[in-house]
Amino acid sequence: MSAPSVHKAAAIRLTGIDKRFGAVHANRAIDLSVAPGSIHGLLGENGAGKSTLMKILFGMIHADEGRVEIDGTPVAFRSSAEALSAGIGMVQQHFSLIPAFSVVENLIMGRARGSVLSRLTRKLDLKAAAERAQELSDRFGFGIDPLAKVATLSVGARQKVEILKALWGGARTLVLDEPTAALSPPEADELYAVLHRLRSEGTTIVLISHKMPEIMHLCDRVTVLRDGAVVGEAELAGQALDEPAVRQPIEAALVNMMIGRDKPELPERAPLEGPVILDIRGLTDGTRLGPIDLKVHGGEIVAVVGVEGNGQSELVELLMGLRKARDGMIGIDNHNVVDWPTQRRLDAGLAHISEDRHATGVADTMSLIDNASIGFVDGAPFSGSPLSLSQKQRRIFTEVLIEQHKVRTPSPDLPMASLSGGNQQKLVVGRELARAPRLMIAAQPTRGLDIGSTVAVQDALLRLRAEGNAVLLLSLDLNEVFAIADRLVVLRKGRIVGTMQSADFDIDQIGRWMSGAVEHVATKPEETDPQTLEAAS
Amino acid sequence: MRAKRPDLPGTGTARLAPDMAEAMEARSHAPRAPGAYLALTRDRARTFGGRALIFVLTLGAAMLCALPFILLSGANLAVTAEAFFNGALGSKFAVAETLVQMIPLLIAGLAVAISFHGGLFNIGVEGQLIFGGLVAGVIGAEVNAPPLVLTALCLLGGIAGGAFAALIPALLKAYRGVHEVVTTIMINFIAISVALYAVSPAGPFVSATQPSATEKIPREARLSMIWDGTRLHFGLIIALLTVIGIWWLLYRTPLGFRIRLLGANPGAARASGVSVPRITIATLLISGGLGGLAGAVQVLGVYGRFFDAFSAGYGYDAIAVALLAALSPIAMIISAFFFAMLDSGAVQMQAVAGISREMVGVVSGLVVAFVAIQPAILHLWARLRQKTAQRRDRNITSGDPA
Numbered sequence: 001m002s003a004p005s006v007h008k009a010a011a012i013r014l015t016g017i018d019k020r021f022g023a024v025h026a027n028r029a030i031d032l033s034v035a036p037g038s039i040h041g042l043l044g045e046n047g048a049g050k051s052t053l054m055k056i057l058f059g060m061i062h063a064d065e066g067r068v069e070i071d072g073t074p075v076a077f078r079s080s081a082e083a084l085s086a087g088i089g090m091v092q093q094h095f096s097l098i099p100a101f102s103v104v105e106n107l108i109m110g111r112a113r114g115s116v117l118s119r120l121t122r123k124l125d126l127k128a129a130a131e132r133a134q135e136l137s138d139r140f141g142f143g144i145d146p147l148a149k150v151a152t153l154s155v156g157a158r159q160k161v162e163i164l165k166a167l168w169g170g171a172r173t174l175v176l177d178e179p180t181a182a183l184s185p186p187e188a189d190e191l192y193a194v195l196h197r198l199r200s201e202g203t204t205i206v207l208i209s210h211k212m213p214e215i216m217h218l219c220d221r222v223t224v225l226r227d228g229a230v231v232g233e234a235e236l237a238g239q240a241l242d243e244p245a246v247r248q249p250i251e252a253a254l255v256n257m258m259i260g261r262d263k264p265e266l267p268e269r270a271p272l273e274g275p276v277i278l279d280i281r282g283l284t285d286g287t288r289l290g291p292i293d294l295k296v297h298g299g300e301i302v303a304v305v306g307v308e309g310n311g312q313s314e315l316v317e318l319l320m321g322l323r324k325a326r327d328g329m330i331g332i333d334n335h336n337v338v339d340w341p342t343q344r345r346l347d348a349g350l351a352h353i354s355e356d357r358h359a360t361g362v363a364d365t366m367s368l369i370d371n372a373s374i375g376f377v378d379g380a381p382f383s384g385s386p387l388s389l390s391q392k393q394r395r396i397f398t399e400v401l402i403e404q405h406k407v408r409t410p411s412p413d414l415p416m417a418s419l420s421g422g423n424q425q426k427l428v429v430g431r432e433l434a435r436a437p438r439l440m441i442a443a444q445p446t447r448g449l450d451i452g453s454t455v456a457v458q459d460a461l462l463r464l465r466a467e468g469n470a471v472l473l474l475s476l477d478l479n480e481v482f483a484i485a486d487r488l489v490v491l492r493k494g495r496i497v498g499t500m501q502s503a504d505f506d507i508d509q510i511g512r513w514m515s516g517a518v519e520h521v522a523t524k525p526e527e528t529d530p531q532t533l534e535a536a537s
Numbered sequence: 538m539r540a541k542r543p544d545l546p547g548t549g550t551a552r553l554a555p556d557m558a559e560a561m562e563a564r565s566h567a568p569r570a571p572g573a574y575l576a577l578t579r580d581r582a583r584t585f586g587g588r589a590l591i592f593v594l595t596l597g598a599a600m601l602c603a604l605p606f607i608l609l610s611g612a613n614l615a616v617t618a619e620a621f622f623n624g625a626l627g628s629k630f631a632v633a634e635t636l637v638q639m640i641p642l643l644i645a646g647l648a649v650a651i652s653f654h655g656g657l658f659n660i661g662v663e664g665q666l667i668f669g670g671l672v673a674g675v676i677g678a679e680v681n682a683p684p685l686v687l688t689a690l691c692l693l694g695g696i697a698g699g700a701f702a703a704l705i706p707a708l709l710k711a712y713r714g715v716h717e718v719v720t721t722i723m724i725n726f727i728a729i730s731v732a733l734y735a736v737s738p739a740g741p742f743v744s745a746t747q748p749s750a751t752e753k754i755p756r757e758a759r760l761s762m763i764w765d766g767t768r769l770h771f772g773l774i775i776a777l778l779t780v781i782g783i784w785w786l787l788y789r790t791p792l793g794f795r796i797r798l799l800g801a802n803p804g805a806a807r808a809s810g811v812s813v814p815r816i817t818i819a820t821l822l823i824s825g826g827l828g829g830l831a832g833a834v835q836v837l838g839v840y841g842r843f844f845d846a847f848s849a850g851y852g853y854d855a856i857a858v859a860l861l862a863a864l865s866p867i868a869m870i871i872s873a874f875f876f877a878m879l880d881s882g883a884v885q886m887q888a889v890a891g892i893s894r895e896m897v898g899v900v901s902g903l904v905v906a907f908v909a910i911q912p913a914i915l916h917l918w919a920r921l922r923q924k925t926a927q928r929r930d931r932n933i934t935s936g937d938p939a
Binding site for chain 1: 550551552553554555557558560561564565576577580581584788789790791792793794795797798801802804805807808809810811812
């Protein structure tokens with residue numbers, strides 16, 4: 001316990017934290033001070049540097065520069081176990097519970113102390129542990145039965161068990177990484193009640209989130225990160241947030257900080273209105289997306305923006321044929337492809353720069369040649385027949401890609417895993433461009449790239465546009481959207497809540513749409529022209 | 538417009554940007570820098586060297602761990618070793634026997650390897666092998682056809698039988714996500730029981746003169762001997778051709794590419810248009826077919842008939858064979874030969890040095906274990922190197938040359 005003093009030391013004080021991963025500057029001289037007994041929000045898009053910062057706090061990675069103080073004492077944790085013994089607990093986004101075990105068994109797991117012999121011979125006093133767990137649960141209003149099997153608990157209850165687990169280890173400061181990401185609204189409300197209770201009992205909480213209502217509801221103070229730097233802070237305690245007139249300006253200001261306020265320099269571009277290439281009508285997956293209507297013309301880059309998790313991934317999966325549409329149609333070049341398998345869509349002119357490269361873009365253990373060939377193994381020039389796949393042609397293809405897109409590698413025979421993330425991305429972008437796409441779906445195409453590579457990728461997308469093709473850009477980086485998009489649509493809760501031409505780009509309005517400060521702006525449905533579409537094949 | 542659009546979208550031909558095609562064309566005609574081939578050869582040599590090292594280390598570690606067991610059985614090590622090598626390689630007959638043992642191991646090893654390449658763990662090769670052997674034996678005994686035609690029918694029947702044994706696990710995996718390890722193991726029991734029944738006294742295919750076996754296959758329809766005075770049969774050629782065929786399939790065909798991609802990253806496979814159920818089924822059927830081929834070759838080449846105990850657990854040893862070869866079809870020739878040596882050497886070892894034949898099982902189990910822990914060892918090795926590098930960095934920055 002920290003010694004009581006007249007000036008209460010900050011529960012956590014980070015000073016000048018700086019961290020680079022190669023070309024990526026993940027944390028830029030970050031200062032953060034969390035008052036004891038408060039709930040402190042850490043707001044920012046994915047990739048803003050929140051998780052890096054927290055990993056540094058926990059000693060999971062080491063900062064290049066900067067200082068960490070806990071309760072006024074400088075510390076340098078070498079592992080999360082050390083952090084925990086100093087009273088800091090972290091609840092990760094993904095559950096770390098064993099479903100087949102009871103709550104109390106999960107709590108005591110890995111907490112045994114003493115020599116191996118004593119651990120092996122000592123009787124396991126589950127009953128005492130269960131009593132202590134019950135006590136903790138009652139004290140903070142968790143409402144958890146310590147003897148219940150975790151498998152039988154709801155997601156919301158499991159999240160509470162995770163928190164209980166951190167408290168069990170003696171945490172006085174909790175870091176919660178998007179604790180409500182998987183929770184339903186009522187479950188989230190219950191969790192909020194628990195967090196309030198914890199605060200009133202003196203626990204300090206750092207809440208990582210990009211959910212605006214959550215931040216507004218819970219936090220005493222919020223720090224906003226963007227591009228690895230602190231871009232603003234706001235005091236929320238004591239504000240009359242129930243008043244829309246008070247709340248909305250603060251929300252809009254926070255969203256603006258989160259997504260970037262820089263007034264964009266609009267590059268001169270002649271409008272290129274080609275025929276409709278992508279024509280989405282009434283498309284929905286029945287759960288998280290839609291129904292939405294969207295048209296993208298040839299020679300047009302349309303950006304889909306929105307806070308992460310508002311239906312972007314679902315949209316991409318529907319377009320790729322990786323998710324089943326409940327209703328609606330997807331027109332590509334006047335063919336309704338909604339029932340087509342992925343392969344056929346690719347052959348028809350679809351290309352996709354995947355948002356999660358490791359999940360769907362590359363195969364780490366395969367060679368660069370194999371990775372370059374993904375999606376190219378049908379027909380010329382690599383395969384004359386089902387019985388042959390030309391190694392020579394694939395090698396030449398890969399070498400051309402490496403050369404054209406400046407992928408840095410000693411050899412195309414090396415496994416993909418030997419490349420840095422940026423170089424992997426360059427190869428993927430090159431591969432997708434080589435499909436001569438009619439419609440390019442570019443999801444976070446420049447994430448993790450250095451400036452030179454970013455410009456190269458954006459130029460490539462602009463070139464596709466100039467050649468009369470359509471580009472659907474999903475980006476969290478509004479600067480990128482402003483730089484290359486002709487039009488943007490804002491996705492919120494799976495619906496398109498606003499649309500804007502590049503000439504009218506207005507960051508405040510976008511921020512309001514994204515944050516939901518303007519609840520559902522009725523968008524004029526784009527005029528539909530049934531003649532442009534053939535019947536579904 | 539950049540690309541010429543195909544008249545009918547979705548024609549089954551990948552699109553390629555014309556400028557890309559031009560660049561490839563130009564590059565294929567451009568003279569290569571003389572260093573390029575050298576670098577390629579060097580890279581390949583390095584890869585080969587690394588693999589060979591892992592092969593030798595795995596084997597060495599397994600043998601070393603088997604040593605205490607040999608010593609425990611009270612044998613003289615020198616006598617044991619001599620007996621082993623005499624049995625495995627000591628004479629023309631010994632070499633031929635080793636090669637005979639190698640044939641089913643090699644083909645069954647390929648069966649295991651192709652499924653592992655696709656990220657599928659076909660543990661049912663033993664059952665597929667027995668089922669394939671049964672079908673081949675039954676066709677050979679019951680069908681009237683000219684000799685070579687009958688041979689071909691037996692081999693094809695064996696392949697079909699093995700594939701059939703893999704069909705149910707394949708369908709369950711592809712459409713219901715049932716784990717293939719569970720289903721293939723269960724099919725093993727079924728296949729073995731069916732085979733036992735087929736040649737049981739009440740069974741439909743049992744020989745009139747020989748219990749637990751089918752009638753003999755006409756001598757002319759069996760695989761011919763290829764080395765005078767030994768049992769070495771044409772199956773060796775079939776096995777080596779299969780090695781080349783499977784290598785080609787995996788590395789030089791679109792189907793093989795899809796199988797490898799599915800194994801390496803199912804998400805990327807799906808996103809690039811690979812039909813996961815279809816490739817899953819294809820992979821398991823090919824794997825099962827190879828298992829069946831191994832059984833058919835054994836029946837046609839060694840015994841001339843199917844009998845219920847004709848497999849000495851080849852389908853299980855094949856897992857060790859495939860893993861020791863790191864799933865490479867070519868390297869599998871070496872690993873299958875090694876296990877065949879163990880098998881044929883063990884007979885002599887048992888007779889002369891009194892070492893139980895079961896020692897072969899111990900070594901093959903150890904090989905599987907050592908292959909399984911390879912990632913852990915490599916990880917440890919990488920961490921160790923990283924730590925050493927860090928310490929060096931720290932010493933440099935602190936100016937301490939120690």
